[in-house]
Amino acid sequence: MENSEETNEQQNIPQLIITEDIRSYLYDMAKWANFLAIVGFVIAGFMIIASFTIGAAMSTNPELSALMASSALSPIGFTIFCLAYSFAIFYPSLLLFKYSTKAKLGVLYGEQASLNEAFSKLKSLFKYWGIITMIFIVLYVMLMVLSAFSR
Numbered sequence: 001m002e003n004s005e006e007t008n009e010q011q012n013i014p015q016l017i018i019t020e021d022i023r024s025y026l027y028d029m030a031k032w033a034n035f036l037a038i039v040g041f042v043i044a045g046f047m048i049i050a051s052f053t054i055g056a057a058m059s060t061n062p063e064l065s066a067l068m069a070s071s072a073l074s075p076i077g078f079t080i081f082c083l084a085y086s087f088a089i090f091y092p093s094l095l096l097f098k099y100s101t102k103a104k105l106g107v108l109y110g111e112q113a114s115l116n117e118a119f120s121k122l123k124s125l126f127k128y129w130g131i132i133t134m135i136f137i138v139l140y141v142m143l144m145v146l147s148a149f150s151r
Helices: 002-012 020-060 062-070 075-109 112-149
Strands: none
Touching: 020 062, 020 075, 075 112
16 A cells, blocks of 8 residues: 555656757757866966966066065965966866766766766856855955945
């Protein structure tokens, strides 16, 4: 008796249907995500290279050293800032790349586990950007309050 009730309950649960249009949209999204991920990797790579070369140029050039003496940002500080910024670009690019590869597998071969993992990576990407957005909102509010009190 219990088994038949469970079967009836399972039949009343609406199932999610993925049509061919949705599969096409997911595949197109995965291709664009792959492109954006590769661009993000290239930008992060350039930022890493720039962080070491500009930081080294700042410390060896006497004119830049004189300018840096009056500023709060040292060559090492600049390098650390650029490396942190490049990581902030690299991590979402990595999540996008993982999303795109798993989404393509899931859509092309009908692998539910790959599609689940793809959406897990997409969820992590949105969570990352949500946290970054909250951090910047707090920083902007703090800057506005500080600028109001500094006058």
